[in-house]
Structure formats: structure tokens, C-alpha cells
Amino acid sequence: MAQLKAVFCDVGGPIYDDENFVAAVLVALDELRAADGMPPTDRTAFRMLYDRSRAAQGMSLRAALAERFLGSTARRDELHARTREHWAHPKGTLYPDVIPFLRALRGRATVGVLANQEEGVVRALERDGVAPLVDVWAVSAIVGHEKPSPELFRWALAQAGAEPGEAVHIGNRLDTDVRPAQALGLATVWVLRGEAPDDPTRSSSPSPTWPCAAWTASHPGCSS
Ligand SMILES: [Mg+2]
Incomplete structure (x- = not known):
């Protein structure tokens, strides 16, 4: 990388616990089933499907859940709409390494969130003291593009005034973070928590620039 100008960060996984999304999907499924x-x-059956999706890093979890628990993949959009109503990031679900990491980047790079999220994520990040450390808000519900579409990445790059080769994207999924960012020429950090697989293998990995379980405050690399 010539010069690091921008650091973009996915929200679910790197910043907030993905269990917030799981909780919303379960409430949505229960309501639709009722x-x-x-x-x-069935929580055990749900968790098996969810874990299969994490291991695959590419299957449509929404369609699989709709088929298994609502009787038809055709109900995936209905499930998605209901999930959005319940999806929130409660206090206490922010990962403790986020603020130290973003503080360390202050003055060194433009920082952006780059995530498929609802608008409410902005209020959660304000409440948790993260918002003042964010310069670019590439939130799908606000911008109108969703990952893995290159449009959301391009929008964030334009806002940051950075070329792809001057930016890094931090995310926890291969299909919506690492692969699309790499395709555009960004460096990538694959954070192995939440929706990331428990046991990433060489074959499942597209060689992210830095695969890691967390990051240190000194640079966007790995602490483990
Ligand atoms: Mg994520």
C-alpha cells in the first residue's frame, strides 16, 4: 500500500456483536410463525442453520431460514422486513477494542463505517461514543446501496477522497466484505468473530491482507 488514507469498517462483527442480528431474526421468525x-x-435447529451459513460464507441465510421455518423461500423478503423492525444494537454490545482502535487512527486516516445496516445504527454509535471517531457514514439504509455491490465501497472512497489502493476495509464476512473490497483493489482485514466461520480454512479464504481475531490499537493488523 502506497499510503493509508482511509479505513472502512463493517459494523456487525467488527463493531457490534452479530448476536444483535440473531436476536432480531428470532423475534421476527417467532412472530411470523405465531x-x-x-x-x-426451534433454537437448536436455528443455530445449526446459522452455523452452516457462517461456515459457507456465501449462502443466503434469509432464504434458508424462510424455507426451513416459514415453509417457503418466497417469504424471505417478509422475514427481512420484519427483522429490520426488531434489529437494534443495545447498550453493552459494542466490542471493547473498537474505541481504542479508532482513537489510534485519529489524524492518521479518514475513518468510515461501511455496512449493511439500518439508520438506527447511527444513534447507537452516538450513544456509545463511537460517532465522533467516524468521518464517513456508508450505511446502506442511508446511502441506498448494499454490500457486496461495489457502489457502497465506491461511495465511501469518494467521500474519503481515497483511491482503492489507499484504503483498507475491515469486515467479518468473505462474501460481503473481503471479496468485494479486494475486487476493487482495497486491502482487507478479516475479523474472525460473529458471522465469520469458527474454523476458516485455506480453501475458504481469499487471502485477506490481514486475517485476525481482533486488532491492535497501533495499526490495522492483528493481535491474534
Ligand atoms: Mg459483519
């Missing part, structure tokens, strides 16, 4: 006279979602 409306059809069905009992609550």
Missing part, C-alpha cells in the same frame, strides 16, 4: 399458528422457532 401468526400462522405455529410454535416458536
Whole structure:
């Protein structure tokens, strides 16, 4: 990398616990099932499907959940809409390494969130003291583009005034973070938590620039 000008960060996984999304999907599934006279979602079966999706890093979790628990993949959009109503980032679910990391970047690079999230994520990041450390808000619900579309990445790069080769994207998924960012020429950090697989293998990895479980405050590399 010639010069690091911009650091972009996914939200679910790197910043907030992905279990916030899981909780919202489960409430949505239970509500939709109750409306059809069905009992609550089997948590064990849900977790098996969710873990399979994490291991695959590419399958449509929404479609698989709709088929398994609502009877048809055609209900995926209905499930998505209901999930959005319940998706929030409660106090206490911010990872403790986020603020020290972003503080260390202050004055060294433009920082952006780059995430498929609802607008409410801005208020959560304000509440948790992260917002003052963010310069660029590439939030899908606000910008109108979703990862893995290159449009959201290009929008963030333009806002930051950076070329792809001067930027790094930090995310926890291969399909919506590492692969699309690499395709555009950004460096990548694959944060192995939340929706990332428990056991990433050489074959599942597209060789992110820095695969890691967390990052240090001194540079966007790895602490483990
Ligand atoms: Mg994520």
C-alpha cells in the first residue's frame, strides 16, 4: 500500500456483536410463525442453520431460514422486513477494542463505517461514543446501496477522497466484505468473530491482507 488514507469498517462483527442480528431474526421468525399458528422457532435447529451459513460464507441465510421455518423461500423478503423492525444494537454490545482502535487512527486516516445496516445504527454509535471517531457514514439504509455491490465501497472512497489502493476495509464476512473490497483493489482485514466461520480454512479464504481475531490499537493488523 502506497499510503493509508482511509479505513472502512463493517459494523456487525467488527463493531457490534452479530448476536444483535440473531436476536432480531428470532423475534421476527417467532412472530411470523405465531401468526400462522405455529410454535416458536426451534433454537437448536436455528443455530445449526446459522452455523452452516457462517461456515459457507456465501449462502443466503434469509432464504434458508424462510424455507426451513416459514415453509417457503418466497417469504424471505417478509422475514427481512420484519427483522429490520426488531434489529437494534443495545447498550453493552459494542466490542471493547473498537474505541481504542479508532482513537489510534485519529489524524492518521479518514475513518468510515461501511455496512449493511439500518439508520438506527447511527444513534447507537452516538450513544456509545463511537460517532465522533467516524468521518464517513456508508450505511446502506442511508446511502441506498448494499454490500457486496461495489457502489457502497465506491461511495465511501469518494467521500474519503481515497483511491482503492489507499484504503483498507475491515469486515467479518468473505462474501460481503473481503471479496468485494479486494475486487476493487482495497486491502482487507478479516475479523474472525460473529458471522465469520469458527474454523476458516485455506480453501475458504481469499487471502485477506490481514486475517485476525481482533486488532491492535497501533495499526490495522492483528493481535491474534
Ligand atoms: Mg459483519
